[in-house]
Amino acid sequence: MRDTSELTAAVERFADRLRAAPQSRLQRGAAAEGLALARELSVRAQRAEEPGREPRIMPDAGVFTVADQLAVAGHDLAEIMRTAPAGSPEGELDEAVELVRKAAERAGI
Template sequence: MTDCTPLLDAVDRIADRFRSLPQSRLLAAADGGGASRAALGLELARALAASAQREEFPGAEPRRIPDLGVFAIGDQIAVAGHDLAAALAAGGGREGASQGEASREDVLEEALRAVAETARRCGL
């Protein structure tokens, strides 16, 4: 069974940080320019949700999380991250990767990297 505690901790931490940011910081450009913190947070939520959907419904096209505004991003990250953790924990007995498919551990590591990278880019 895949231990998803590190993912849950990381997702809860970054979601709480997004929830506490004022609108001005959410809309400000992150990492010295480019995309806003809100855009990067939404991108993270979408990536986590897509990974969860690929785990739960292999072969189906993942649906995209809608943009519900800057104040919903923390919640979207939390929900998508918890969905991914639940999908990885359930796993359906899949231990390794089949041809062209990432293992649960690889998916978990990629999700942790994405959370850490978003936190770094957003200065959180």
């Protein structure tokens, strides 16, 4: 089992910032960054869990729900990575953490 605490911590930090952001900041792009990241993490989780199946795209449920969508997608991916069999690509975890970091920077929160 891999330690995915860095990924869950990064996702939670970004989600908390989105929850605390004013509506104007969310509407100026922070929510869009959060949703794009949530969708990417969700697709990665689905591909790992159900290879060969077309991933479902997370819907846009509005600027006030994006933090929860991000948290769910991030935790799903972390759990799949945590329980992945030995020999799974090690770089995926670092890559996911970097995706979260870069999205938070672009969101400006």
